Amino acid sequence: MTQNQSLVAAGPPAGARIAVDDPATGAVVGEVPDTSAEEVARAVERARRAQRGWAGLDTRVRAGFLARGRRWLLAHREEVADRIVEENGKAREDAIVEIVYCAAAFSYWAKRARGLLAPAKVRSLSPFVLGRSMYTRRVPRGVVGVIGPWNNPLLNSFGDAVPALAAGNAVVLKPSEQTPLTALLMERMARECDWPEGVFQVVTGAGATGRAVVDTVDFVMFTGSTRTGRQVAARAGERLIPCSLELGGKDALVVLADAALERAVNVTIQGALSNGGQMCTSVERVYVEAPVYDAYLTLLRERFQQVTSGRPAGLGSVDVGAVTFPPQLAVMEDHVEDAVRKGARVLAGGRASAGPGRFFEPTLLVDVDHTMKCMREETFGPTLPVMKVADAEEALRLVNDSRYGLQASIIGSDMKRARRLAERFEAGCVTINDAQTNYMALGLPMGGWKESGLGVRHGAEGFLKYTRLQAVSANRFPMRRDMHMIPYEPSAYRFLLRLVDVMYGRGLRGRAD
Template structure:
């Protein structure tokens, strides 16, 4: 697709009364326009919502087994069409081939199979036992029923994994879904929508609403729940709008993810991991390594190894095995990276590798960049850079490292490196983040059984595990009285005798606690 312009018709057509506006999609590696998509307005989104609600009951009625069969078909479809999907992903994101294969295809294919296999277990009725005397002998259970219509607003950095990927558990739970992908990267969602149709998802159960900011705002007004991934500032706006209708939200927002390298760490392991997960996907990953704190005894060795390896990185847009780091997806993000690096320079930091946009005729590029002599007066250490930079700071000891790691409004992910694994885990438990890896980074996201969510300003709710699908449902408590008298002893009319008996009973049950 790269280098050719297409008219995209996979999105919902504008409804009557909506202007049939369009927006351009560009290849970030070249800057060329590769497609145009409809910029849908409120009426078109409302029409999609009505359609989604109409067909949702039938989709729910298929049951977990019926929906699971379709999701497993889609898992195979993704693998069978992986080269086509990778080509689309790369054309609108600028990723390397391997970044698309490892982080998008691998995750997406696994997710279809995972939710097909596990949705029923996570959402099965749960029997409850109670110590309450008034419910003795009664059946108590909790059930999870689909909310109905889910709106997903996705980011541009991972159009399959973090945009379309959020739709998979929502569909598995029995909901209809409207996905509003980023206007920067809508083509992947449209390609995957083709696959869902081919695999048997009924029309209207999954719809793609292409458009810009107002399209997302219109979606918030129409759905029963919103899943949003993006900036903290936009997440706050969405939450404020959703609050007007008490629409539940789940938010994965910004991160400034720290790595702590303890004095006993395997320097090679730590250096390789820091560089890979700092530069992976051009650093445009919410849980990438954004800042590194290294204890003084191994600081010089760590910096030397990272620098040596970074100088060998290949940046480009070639085929498999030819490039390590690709283009940046969103042109304004390159400006942010450039500002952060310049701010660090102005305040005394040194650039050991990279530090510029590089020598490219066109497109959105920034070189893999290693920064040292950094501190928390610099935006590269305190604000989300979201680019191929790795600032490394020397610290006296682990206490300083922990303090600085926690000196952030964000708390999405973190990592700790040390050969004494028990001690490193103890350090990890003190870091204020939703996920912490020991002697690793980022790969926790591939464990779909493990919750992934942010602390502090990094979001609300989580992906994956039981919470990752239950958030798309309404929890309902059910009590069933199977063997009932005509009137329970505590019912009207009250009598002094019965009241006295109840008082004695409650005293017997609850009055035997610990005494001071």
């Protein structure tokens, strides 16, 4: 994923500001502070003070604050959607998906927090702890720093703050400098919903601001490029704080010979072109079994040519919006040019569109192979290379021939065959007859293997990462002295050895013989 620039950067000068533009027009639509390290430290200290009271609230009280936030979001959804489209350039339909996700997140984590945080009893068969009461409990980490990307300024930024807040943490959110305005709307939400002051704050800025967040918080949730993710992990390791990283992807889709082609094509286009292909879970390469390759490609090309792109102007105006991050246009052009130079053919699109904004035509490439950048490096745009394979085994080999392992998809009618194939993919998430829909299943963990990241979001694991585990053992019936205590009694230890033989020594004599 290429949403965040390097954290290695000099601090901003005092009073520095960052202009925010509309990628679809080039017009400046806002300006935000480039927050200094000192200001970040002060924000984290405010969060630390607020967190103590927030953590002390009953989960049902915190759920009430989250419910206020959900109602505010739904009441202001038009304003929020306008802001997302304005600073990101995506189609309005893609902005609505972000709002739906966050509304669901408010509700889901408010309901699930109580059960996930409940103490869990532990039983042991060891005679050494007879009579003890043992349990584990979860406590919030403190201040969580969320560093968000530009491609989903609500979903992947504030969306990660919701479970952290539900777990009892305070959150300091550093949105991408490309798309900070939506995050500031959510800070306004917190104020207008009377959330405790300091529990949720936004610090805007570039790389140095992000580094300052990593340097001061107790846990980091980062979504962005693999390159920057390595820097986050290294710095977190130096500080001995945990981090969760969702990084790059080169997600594959496999079309099996028994696939329903209409479904296969619809899933392909949605997976490749939603949000302009600017998602870590975007379908970026397709492998099609030879028997259905020609029919699939004919239908795919026809549908590709029906896709509309351009400046968003309300629902139904365009399918693919603008390119949010300026350097990404050069990556798209480079990948297409590299593929054509090495023998690929362009069946649709292939160029950056002329105009005041930043656009790239929805592009379909064929005759591709793994010598080409478009099959191995993250493109992060509305381009799709399609490759014919002899069979599923060749597809499997090529899917796994990647340094990334975030998500993969299979389209096929034989579910047993599809499941067997899915379980051999080297990817953290696999969908069958779908693409990306798993992201809306908040109970299902989502995370990458290989260079696609560490940890997960969603599911119990994605919530509990925002907590620390404490184990408690209580001796309910303490005697004056236990038999194993100093000064040692030989008879007591001879008894212990006989007890060990009875409990754990079964079969030893037979094996020795």
